[in-house]
Amino acid sequence: MLTTTNPTSTKAWKELNTHLQTVNKTHLNEFFNKNTNRQEEFSFKLEQLHVDFSKNKITDETLGLLVALANESKLKDAIESLYTGEKINSTENRAVLHTALREFSENKTSVDGQSVFPLVKNARQKVKSFTEEIISGKWKGFTGKPITDVVNIGIGGSDLGPQMVVEALSFYSNHLRTHFISNIDGDATHQTLKKLNPETTLFIVVSKTFTTIETLTNAKTCKSWLVNEMDDNAVKKHFVAVSTNQKAVEQFGIATENIFPMWDWVGGRFSMWSSVGISIALALGYENFEAFLKGANTTDKHFRKTAFKENIPVLMALISIWYTNFMGVTSEAILPYAESLNKLVAYLQQLFMESNGKSIDRNGEKVTYATGNIIFGSTGSNAQHSFMQHIHQGTQLIPVDFIGFKKSLYGDTKHHDILMANYKAQAQALQEGKTKEAVHLDMKFNGNAKNINQLLPFKVFEGNRVSTSFLFDKLTPFNLGMLISLYEHKVFVQGIIWNINSFDQFGVELGKEMAKKV
Numbered sequence: 001m002l003t004t005t006n007p008t009s010t011k012a013w014k015e016l017n018t019h020l021q022t023v024n025k026t027h028l029n030e031f032f033n034k035n036t037n038r039q040e041e042f043s044f045k046l047e048q049l050h051v052d053f054s055k056n057k058i059t060d061e062t063l064g065l066l067v068a069l070a071n072e073s074k075l076k077d078a079i080e081s082l083y084t085g086e087k088i089n090s091t092e093n094r095a096v097l098h099t100a101l102r103e104f105s106e107n108k109t110s111v112d113g114q115s116v117f118p119l120v121k122n123a124r125q126k127v128k129s130f131t132e133e134i135i136s137g138k139w140k141g142f143t144g145k146p147i148t149d150v151v152n153i154g155i156g157g158s159d160l161g162p163q164m165v166v167e168a169l170s171f172y173s174n175h176l177r178t179h180f181i182s183n184i185d186g187d188a189t190h191q192t193l194k195k196l197n198p199e200t201t202l203f204i205v206v207s208k209t210f211t212t213i214e215t216l217t218n219a220k221t222c223k224s225w226l227v228n229e230m231d232d233n234a235v236k237k238h239f240v241a242v243s244t245n246q247k248a249v250e251q252f253g254i255a256t257e258n259i260f261p262m263w264d265w266v267g268g269r270f271s272m273w274s275s276v277g278i279s280i281a282l283a284l285g286y287e288n289f290e291a292f293l294k295g296a297n298t299t300d301k302h303f304r305k306t307a308f309k310e311n312i313p314v315l316m317a318l319i320s321i322w323y324t325n326f327m328g329v330t331s332e333a334i335l336p337y338a339e340s341l342n343k344l345v346a347y348l349q350q351l352f353m354e355s356n357g358k359s360i361d362r363n364g365e366k367v368t369y370a371t372g373n374i375i376f377g378s379t380g381s382n383a384q385h386s387f388m389q390h391i392h393q394g395t396q397l398i399p400v401d402f403i404g405f406k407k408s409l410y411g412d413t414k415h416h417d418i419l420m421a422n423y424k425a426q427a428q429a430l431q432e433g434k435t436k437e438a439v440h441l442d443m444k445f446n447g448n449a450k451n452i453n454q455l456l457p458f459k460v461f462e463g464n465r466v467s468t469s470f471l472f473d474k475l476t477p478f479n480l481g482m483l484i485s486l487y488e489h490k491v492f493v494q495g496i497i498w499n500i501n502s503f504d505q506f507g508v509e510l511g512k513e514m515a516k517k518v
């Protein structure tokens with residue numbers, strides 16, 4: 001069982017409040033001036049990932065106190081409960097075992113007396129054989145033609161993850177064209193159908209519950225379209241499903257052998273590592289899907305075994321708590337410097353905001369402190385030409401995660417050097433800012449001396465704005481798996497310390513009920 005400690009009642013919380021006065025007095029530049037090794041001391045490596053926390057308002061003492069907070073919140077025990085399948089989603093009486101989906105060594109984790117490892121292994125095998133048949137063209141459609149287009153029908157956790165990964169890793173994709181239908185907006189559905197040939201299209205209906213109105217309505221529309229164009233018997237060759245609700249899938253008319261399993265111990269927003277990721281395996285090939293799982297598994301091992309003061313996802317979570325609960329931060333920006341990661345933020349919004357957007361603690365009491373943040377962002381360098389102004393000179397402190405890759409995929413170093421110069425420069429500009437003296441000199445140098453007094457205040461940047469930089473060698477399936485699971489564990493650690501349940505989502509139910517009545 002998870003503890004139910006109110007974080008504000010801990011000794012560390014009180015000490016952090018006192019410590020805040022010292023940190024608030026110090027500009028980030030001063031931290032760097034005082035310690036020339038700062039960047040090295042606050043950087044960590046994991047496989048091909050280098051994470052630099054040095055541009056955050058932290059000192060050794062801050063981290064020590066934050067780790068003490070984690071210890072008082074019994075984080076170590078909570079991590080063990082997560083991995084061993086305890087029912088830590090207490091409001092739904094469920095285990096939370098997305099880590100088991102990317103575990104490759106035999107283990108004894110079980111839920112309600114049932115071993116999890118064999119279930120996962122068999123499901124992976126089923127995904128593997130199926131994807132190989134589709135990709136090789138061995139699987140034929142109703143009229144004998146191989147599949148050319150795959151359509152994932154799902155929403156939320158049954159859509160955002162697969163869609164984001166398929167696009168992020170499109171460099172590795174094969175000949176299959178992948179489409180995603182999620183919104184109940186029929187115009188979008190028909191727009192997709194317009195592009196497709198029913199004889200060569202495979203629909204994957206992904207719904208953990210198989211009760212979601214958007215997904216079922218879209219699936220029915222696609223089924224009617226297919227049957228109208230061909231025959232009732234075509235469904236067997238063109239529809240598969242991923243769900244925990246076998247009965248409802250069968251009632252819908254999908255053949256039992258075409259159902260891929262899902263389990264209630266996997267939350268929707270943590271599910272793309274299961275059969276829910278079948279569109280990823282189809283688009284990229286099973287081997288790439290497995291590499292993606294193995295990347296996540298590498299982070300999982302690091303998270304479970306590493307001391308908190310060197311544990312990357314733990315530090316990500318603790319530093320975010322420092323900002324949220326002590327410095328009044330309410331939003332965080334995530335900026336991947338890779339255009340193919342342009343759906344990453346939408347995916348992470350569900351992960352963070354559906355998980356930690358809670359105001360009732362694990363005791364059932366209303367919380368008296370902030371939980372969760374607004375997550376936003378988009379790809380760099382595009383973001384620099386839109387909302388970054390607010391982060392540089394606005395009135396709020398908005399911590400930024402910069403995500404970059406040393407090498408480009410297509411090897412165009414001319415573009416990549418400029419892209420990465422921007423990735424570096426943004427973090428540096430946020431930290432350093434620009435002093436009066438520097439603005440003065442610049443304006444004089446550029447022959448603008450007569451406007452100096454008028455423009456000076458507008459051109460000064462105070463700096464002292466915080467960021468964390470994530471640098472991978474290259475955007476690969478393995479590295480993307482690592483990155484996503486870092487964020488999953490960040491969400492978990494925050495939920496534990498905030499004493500909330502990160503794994504239910506009752507907040508979205510009310511709107512659904514009302515929509516039905518309306």
Ligand code: F6P
Nearest residue numbers: 156157158207208209212268508
């Ligand atoms: O309404 C929110 C939600 O329940 C998400 O948590 C989930 O990912 C999504 O809907 C889809 O649910 P399902 O996979 O059951 O269709």
